[in-house]
């Protein structure tokens with residue numbers, strides 16, 4: 001705590017500043033904890049916004065062509081005359097829901113918020129390696145987010161070509177797509193700066209004695225995630241630049257020759273290749289799904305070890321699996337393109353890599369399940385969410401296998417089955433893990449714990465309704481209902497048998513929204529009124545818990561640099577007669 | 591607690607923070623240009639016809655530009671070497687030349703672009719031109735970025751030489767790594783766009 | 787490089803000048819060869835080989851990769867592998883597509 005005793009430090013650093021003012025402390029802060037909180041607040045708001053878009057869409061899916069009650073009149077005649085959603089508006093909501101949830105909600109929360117706040121503390125570092133860069137990452141993300149939001153206000157509305165922005169549709173789309181591209185370039189830049197910072201920090205600023213095999217699994221997850229962001233995002237940035245050129249300079253990178261739209265030949269020189277976009281997009285977007293899931297696994301691992309009071313089962317295999325998974329995720333991208341006319345040899349190749357990459361996920365999930373075995377489990381609120389993560393992610397992962405097998409994918413591709421599959425991964429999977437993390441680290445940030453009763457209400461209702469939303473999607477998808485349909489499939493005869501599910505799913509989605517109210521109340525109430533707790537409320541072993549509650553700002557995480565003597569999960573170590581041994585507690589003479 | 595290893599290397603990794611940081615950044619740049627290069631290959635292989643670079647582009651100008659950029663890389667590395675030999679005066683000369691050469695590169699590039707536009711050759715004309723303008727344009731943006739950084743190190747940034755010379759030398763080394771990378775990209779762009 | 791003494795730096799400087807001359811020579815060679823208008827395959831191979839040679843000179847000597855730390859090598863090896871994956875991308879596109 002350097003502010004407390006400036007005199008003691010005289011001569012050590014000559015440029016000792018006066019305490020920074022309001023702007024430097026809360027807005028343009030360079031402290032990883034403040035930046036982490038900024039990320040958390042922003043990302044949570046985006047998640048809420050993206051979810052709201054979906055709740056509006058669900059009205060149209062449940063009651064196609066009917067006026068949206070209460071709020072319908074606010075969307076304006078261009079979007080919803082008489083409160084009835086137009087197809088163009090539906091497409092905007094769908095594209096923006098996907099984009100916002102993935103790039104503005106989950107990743108910033110999982111990496112920007114949890115990574116930023118927790119990782120440096122867990123490795124015993126005073127801050128990130130490059131604090132200024134860290135601040136820039138946040139603000140570029142913020143600008144990117146505002147850019148995305150602003151596109152709803154321009155003529156023609158927001159991007160409407162899906163979060164995948166497939167060409168040539170996206171090239172000839174309205175101006176919203178250009179804004180989307182600029183927004184994406186901001187978000188990519190922000191992620192790149194962030195990942196450089198994360199990797200450098202983990203390699204360079206680990207505390208004394210904290211070897212790689214003593215790193216908490218969460219840190220490993222963040223490390224691999226950062227490598228994915230670092231090396232997979234640039235190809236999408238390249239693709240974004242090419243699409244911008246197509247839209248603004250009239251080039252034809254993604255425009256095939258002789259394209260005719262609504263009977264009109266297009267004024268493009270042609271010669272491009274729409275599939276090039278898909279290649280580059282999925283070169284990022286497959287690793288991106290691991291960006292969405294790995295930090296979640298990291299959070300769950302921490303919480304499970306802590307609440308079973310047992311070391312993780314197979315820590316080393318989990319680490320190797322994570323590294324292997326990160327690497328493999330670069331060679332599976334074309335499993336999203338089985339139906340683009342590729343031959344059987346290449347299909348088989350990507351089918352094989354896809355099956356291989358499922359193995360490390362299974363290893364991690366199995367290790368987490370086995371960690372429960374024989375533990376004296378504390379059913380705390382974070383633990384409930386972490387426990388729910390396991391089967392939910394399991395469903396998401398297992399339903400992915402048929403999609404990775406080319407013959408099955410012919411039937412399932414682009415149906416609601418796909419939507420069900422990846423939402424099981426990212427919603428009751430990742431989102432639940434993120435909630436678990438919020439409940440778990442809340443006491444570290446605020447010094448108070450969140451209320452358990454409200455937490456349990458939040459958990460059980462969310463759990464019930466989220467399954468109510470996504471489980472029927474498998475049924476619809478297997479029946480052949482396509483995704484991204486304005487009327488949810490009502491115009492197709494093959495969909496008639498499963499249309500009644502739409503109302504049920506929508507009601508569940510709205511109830512899921514209501515189920516978040518206890519969380520929101522709990523969150524704000526606990527910040528000011530929650531029960532005060534000690535620095536190490538959960539009796540945890542990792543370093544962040546040996547730092548003071550809401551550690552002092554300005555690179556002041558630890559009063560003295562911590563030293564590490566053992567692995568991350570020394571719970572109930574045999575023969576010691578203790579419940580847990582913190583990583584930085586020196587060995588006692590026996 | 592100050593952030594460690596900003597100047598001296600961490601014993602077990604052997605590098606200081608910024609050195610690792612810039613290499614990671616360059617790794618991502620490799621993937622950026624790699625993706626563009628791979629797009630180029632995909633489009634070229636798929637095209638029915640593809641012009642030779644020399645039919646449309648000005649090889650002598652590009653050769654001069656290659657020489658200019660390589661020279662600027664040498665002056666850049668010399669500016670770092672001068673600092674390592676504690677010679678701030680020479681550093682100024684070399685860094686100044688680096689910036690100047692970078693500007694010459696941009697001016698020549700500007701003439702090249704202008705000539706293309708005069709002949710009605712725009713990015714929208716053909717996939718070849720699209721690739722040419724996009725790749726050289728993006729490379730040009732990298733040059734501009736380098737000029738800004740180097741100007742900072744030549745101007746206000748030099749103050750650090752007085753307070754923390756070791757750290758300043760590191761900064762110049764890191765800026766140099768970036769600059770050599772920009773040179774390296776051009777070394778590939780030149781044959782790929784102009785000569786083939 | 788951070789521990790470089792003034793003496794060793796002076797040695798470096800000589801290397802830089804040599805590398806500079808080599809780069810100039812290679813530039814000249816590749817431009818000259820291009821005026822011969824070789825078969826496309828041969829032209830591509832020659833031009834890319836010379837470019838790769840020049841690039842490795844820059845990387846090895848100007849960027850000091852010839853004597854870098856293991857960590858940097860490891861990061862770059864990973865990058866090179868993934869770069870190669872990107873280069874295989876067009877192959878994966880055309881192979882077996884029947885176009």
Ligand code: HEM
Pocket residue numbers: 051054094097098099101102106162163164292419423426427431466469482483484485509
């Ligand atoms: C928990 C609340 C959520 C609900 C109720 C929900 C619901 C939906 C629905 C019904 C669709 C299909 C739209 C259509 O096909 O027309 C959809 C699409 C999508 N959702 Fe969600 N979602 C939720 C959370 C998330 C999260 C957390 C993410 C990402 C991290 C996400 C990413 C996406 C993406 C990328 C699409 C686009 C799929 C496509 O392009 O076809 N969603 N969502």
Ligand SMILES: [Cu+2]
Pocket residue numbers: 285286289332333335336
């Ligand atoms: Cu995938």
